[in-house]
Amino acid sequence: MIIGKKHYWLLQLFGWGCFFLWHIFGAWSFDKMSVPEERLLTIQRAAGFSILGLLMTHGLRIVLLKLKVLSKKASTQIWIFLALTLLTSCVAGIVEMIVYKSLGLLSKGEILITNKSLILIFLNNSLAWFSYFIIWSAVYFIYHYVSAAQREQIDNLKLKSHIKELELKTIKTHINPHFIFNALNGIRAMVDENPQRARTAITELSNILRSSINIDKSETVPLTEELNIIKDYLALEQMRFEDRLIIQYDIEDKTTNQPVPPMMLQMLVENAIKHGISHEINGGLVKLSASVVDNLLDLRVENTGQLKERQEGGGFGIMSIQERLKLMYGNNALFEIRQSSSNTVTAILKLPVTL
Structure with missing residues (x-):
């Protein structure tokens, strides 16, 4: 399902919600929440990071499902996950740079750096996003890998149980005729x-x-x-x-x-x-x-x-x-x-x- 199941969205909201709180806690630790103007900017930036991360990872999931990556070999899946994660990180780095600058969510120091070197900002943003997305991809990959292994194990157990049931029924169909044959022979001797x-x-x-x-x-x-x-x-x-x-x-x-x-x-x-x-x-x-x-x-x-x-x-x-x-x-x-x-x-x- 492209849209995603209920538990998928619960995990997404929980994960990126924790990401938002972690950002706020980091700002508070460095005493960036004392000034009202900085506090508002920090909350806006943290919320923007979290929403962007949620949207980008959901887009990554859509691509993974469209390409049917999870049906491929595990080694192939890993390489595709890495490539798509890197691509998604680059896109997120560009989006962050454009949106944040246009909305005025960059601090003065960041504006100066941006004016000096857009490429440096892009690489810095992309690297940061890659570290976040690689964790998301690893969790997503491991979850589906373990789920697939469990389903396969359950299917194997069901198959073995079904085979045993068939074998038992086959043996029983031999037991009763075997008994009847002997009993009828005994009756025939008395007729x-x-x-x-x-x-x-x-x-x-x-x-x-x-x-x-x-x-x-x-x-x-x-x-x-x-x-x-x-x-x-x-x-x-x-x-x-x-x-x-x-x-x-x-x-x-x-x-x-x-x-x-x-x-x-x-x-x-x-x-x-x-x-x-x-x-x-x-x-x-x-x-x-x-x-x-x-x-x-x-x-x-x-x-x-x-x-x-x-x-x-x-x-x-x-x-x-x-x-x-x-x-x-x-x-x-x-x-x-x-x-x-x-x-x-x-x-x-x-x-x-x-x-």
Whole structure:
């Protein structure tokens, strides 16, 4: 905007107002305010200096905007600022000499000097104005340079946030079909053997899908909501495994309201069933535990079985968990899956505790 925004004019008036007061203070220090005639002349000169400075710097700003200097490289901006500041100083020196002489605002000593050497007066005035304008230009340049850097930083943060959001949504779209595929396979296995149980299993699956759709609306959910989905899932799987699947819960009360990424713990339970219990002839145990240890939410899924190489190396489910944790918590979360005993695999998930 050529005219300038409100804060620009506030800063201009403040800056040149301080310049006016500084002039008055300087005159008072040298005892030039004691004589009424000199006092009036000093105030007029100070006001004239301030108004001229304001008009010249505003004109300089207009030229800078017209030439789109602020969109150029920083090094180019500096050279253009210096050149325009020097030119503006020369113009201000000429204007001051002409206007002040025509209005009679020069003292007698200055009139004598002017009559002797106009060039000397011009150079003296221009040099003085250059010292003022170079400060104005430096402040103007630094202000816009810092503002541009801050805008760029904010844009980069927004871009990174947007990318993370897209990545999380992409991972989630893989999680749900992955879970549905495994669940439907389990139901298919029961259709011929026990249709009644298959119908019940379909009802359980619909409950899980309904909960899953609602949960996906947020990045985190209370642990208790995640546990509800897991209980529905395990109820579905227990119909398939019957007595071969033993389920245990060890959940501390203070953990139930802690936020967790939706469907993450469920995926670990699903992983325990798929890679652990389903490969054991006599079935086995799936145990869920939740506690707070060292200011971290400690979630564990233990299952009977042997740790498969693809689990440890990272199948899709494991890799998606690691990627989600990295995107959401950075280095503040921990995940590992290990063979905790000769016939027990433990998946450990540690998340920051929310107070």
